[in-house]
Amino acid sequence: MPDQRKKFRRKIRSLSIFNRIFLIIFPVMLVTLGIIELIMRWLELTEISYNFFLIFLIPVSFALIISYLTAKFTAQEISNPIKQFIESAKEIARGNFDHKVSVQSSDEIIQLSRIFNYMTLELKRIYQININEIIREKIKTEAILRNIADGVIVVSALDEILLLNDVIEDWFNVKEKDVHGCSLTFFFPELKFLTAKTKESAANDIFKEEIEIHPENNPSKIILAAHASKVMDNFELIAIVIVLRNITKEKEVDKLKTELVHVVAHELRSPLTSIAGFSEILKDPELPPVTKKEYIDIIRYESGRLAELINKFLDISRIESGQTSLTKIPVDIVTVISNVLAVNSHLAIMKHIHVVTDFVDSPPLVLVDPDLIGQVALNLFSNAVKYSPESSVITISINNIKNSVVVQVRDTGYGISKENQSRLFQKFFRAKDDKNVKDVEGTGLGLAFVKEIIQQHDGRLNVESDLGKGSLFSFSLPHYIPEKPIESSETVPLKIKSSHFETG
Incomplete structure (x- = not known):
C-alpha cells in the first residue's frame, strides 16, 4: 500500500508539469482492497461546471424567481381585497353606511364584494328604520312629558x-x-x-x-x-x-271640608240648642201664657231658620250633582228682575234704603229658568240691603253688552277685602271684614247658590269691591237666538212697568 502511494505521487508530479489537475483519492474498503484515483484536468472540470450551471442552475433559478413572483402576485390578489374588506368593515362600524367596497379581482372576490355592499345597504336601511323609530318614540315621549x-x-x-x-x-x-x-x-x-x-x-x-x-x-x-x-x-x-x-286645590278642598263641617255643626247647633232649651222650659206648668207664647215663637223661628239652612244646602247639592231639572224658556230679563223687586221691596223699606233701577229698553230675550234666575236676583238684592247701612243707595241696572244681557247690583255698603273675594262663593263662607257684618245673620250659602245657578245657565258671575266703598255684583246671560219667531205667549208678562222706584 505505501508503494502504491509513492507511485501515485510520481504520476501526479509528471501530469502537473503540463496541466492543472483535480485529484480525488478515496480508499476502497480501507486497507484490504486498495484505492480509487480520479484525476481530471482543471480546465475540463471548469467546462463541466459551466455546462452544468447553464443546463441546470439557471433554469432552476429562473423557475424559483417565477414561482416567487407568482406567489407574491397571488397573495396580493387575495390580501388586498381582504384589507379593503377590513377597512370597509371599520367604516361601517363607525356608522358610515354609504361606504362601498370596490375591488378588481377574481370573480369570487367581486361576487363577495357585491354581497358585502348589499349587506351594507341592508344594514343602512335597518339602521335608518331603527333610528326613525327611536326618533319617533323620543318625540312621542317628549310630547307626552311636555303636555x-x-x-x-x-x-x-x-x-x-x-x-x-x-x-x-x-x-x-x-x-x-x-x-x-x-x-x-x-x-x-x-x-x-x-x-x-x-x-x-x-x-x-x-x-x-x-x-x-x-x-x-x-x-x-x-x-x-x-x-x-x-x-x-x-x-x-x-x-x-x-x-x-x-295639590294646592286638593289641600284647599280638604281645608274647606273641615271648615264646612265646623260651620254646619255651628249653624245647626245654634237653632237646635235654642229649640231644645226652650222646649225644656215649656215643660214648666207654672209658666205664664205670655212667656209660653214668646218661647213658642222663638222655637218656631229657630225651626224655620234650621229648615231654611237645610233646604238651601240641599238645593246647592242637587244643583251641583245635576239632579235639579231646569225649565228654561225665553224671557225678558227686565220682567224677572222687576217682579223680584216688587215682591221684596219691603226689605229696602225697612232700612230706608233708596233703590234706583236703570234698565235698558227692550233687551234681547234670554233662555233661562225664570224661578231660579229670580232667586239669583233676590239673593243679590237681599245681600245688598243686608250689608248696607240705613238710608244708603242701591242701584240695579240691566244692559245689553255684546252677545249677553248683564245684570248689575251696586251698593254703597261695607265692602269686601280682596283676600276674601276669592272665597266669597264657597259654601258657608261669610266675609266679616267690617265689624258691622258680624251682627248680620246669614248662612253663607246664598252666593254659593247664585254661582251654581249662573253656571247652569252658561253665564258669568263677577264681583268688584273695596272695603268701606261698597260692592258691585253682576251676572251675564247669553242672548237667546230662536230658531223660529217667538210668540208673545212664550215670554213672562211684565208686571211692573216702572224702571225706577224709591223706598224709605
Whole structure:
C-alpha cells in the first residue's frame, strides 16, 4: 500500500508539469482492497461546471424567481381585497353606511364584494328604520312629558338636570335649555333631600314628599306632591325621575271640608240648642201664657231658620250633582228682575234704603229658568240691603253688552277685602271684614247658590269691591237666538212697568 502511494505521487508530479489537475483519492474498503484515483484536468472540470450551471442552475433559478413572483402576485390578489374588506368593515362600524367596497379581482372576490355592499345597504336601511323609530318614540315621549299636567324632572346619578317639562318651566320660571346639565340643588333646592333619600333607598322604592313653592308670576303659594323613583341598568343607577303634582286645590278642598263641617255643626247647633232649651222650659206648668207664647215663637223661628239652612244646602247639592231639572224658556230679563223687586221691596223699606233701577229698553230675550234666575236676583238684592247701612243707595241696572244681557247690583255698603273675594262663593263662607257684618245673620250659602245657578245657565258671575266703598255684583246671560219667531205667549208678562222706584 505505501508503494502504491509513492507511485501515485510520481504520476501526479509528471501530469502537473503540463496541466492543472483535480485529484480525488478515496480508499476502497480501507486497507484490504486498495484505492480509487480520479484525476481530471482543471480546465475540463471548469467546462463541466459551466455546462452544468447553464443546463441546470439557471433554469432552476429562473423557475424559483417565477414561482416567487407568482406567489407574491397571488397573495396580493387575495390580501388586498381582504384589507379593503377590513377597512370597509371599520367604516361601517363607525356608522358610515354609504361606504362601498370596490375591488378588481377574481370573480369570487367581486361576487363577495357585491354581497358585502348589499349587506351594507341592508344594514343602512335597518339602521335608518331603527333610528326613525327611536326618533319617533323620543318625540312621542317628549310630547307626552311636555303636555302632561304634572311636572316632570329627570336628573342623572350625579344630580345633573337631563330633562324637565313645560309645567316645571312655568312653576319655577326656568327654561330647560338654560339649566340642562346643571346641578339640581342649585335651581331646585327644595328637592335636595328627596333625591338624597331616593339614592339611598331600594331599587323599587318610591319616595314622596310635599313641598311649597312661591312662583314669581303667581302671588299665591303652590303645594306640590313630589314622587321620586330610580332608573336602573344592570343594578347601576343611571337617572332619577321626579314627578311633581299640584295639590294646592286638593289641600284647599280638604281645608274647606273641615271648615264646612265646623260651620254646619255651628249653624245647626245654634237653632237646635235654642229649640231644645226652650222646649225644656215649656215643660214648666207654672209658666205664664205670655212667656209660653214668646218661647213658642222663638222655637218656631229657630225651626224655620234650621229648615231654611237645610233646604238651601240641599238645593246647592242637587244643583251641583245635576239632579235639579231646569225649565228654561225665553224671557225678558227686565220682567224677572222687576217682579223680584216688587215682591221684596219691603226689605229696602225697612232700612230706608233708596233703590234706583236703570234698565235698558227692550233687551234681547234670554233662555233661562225664570224661578231660579229670580232667586239669583233676590239673593243679590237681599245681600245688598243686608250689608248696607240705613238710608244708603242701591242701584240695579240691566244692559245689553255684546252677545249677553248683564245684570248689575251696586251698593254703597261695607265692602269686601280682596283676600276674601276669592272665597266669597264657597259654601258657608261669610266675609266679616267690617265689624258691622258680624251682627248680620246669614248662612253663607246664598252666593254659593247664585254661582251654581249662573253656571247652569252658561253665564258669568263677577264681583268688584273695596272695603268701606261698597260692592258691585253682576251676572251675564247669553242672548237667546230662536230658531223660529217667538210668540208673545212664550215670554213672562211684565208686571211692573216702572224702571225706577224709591223706598224709605
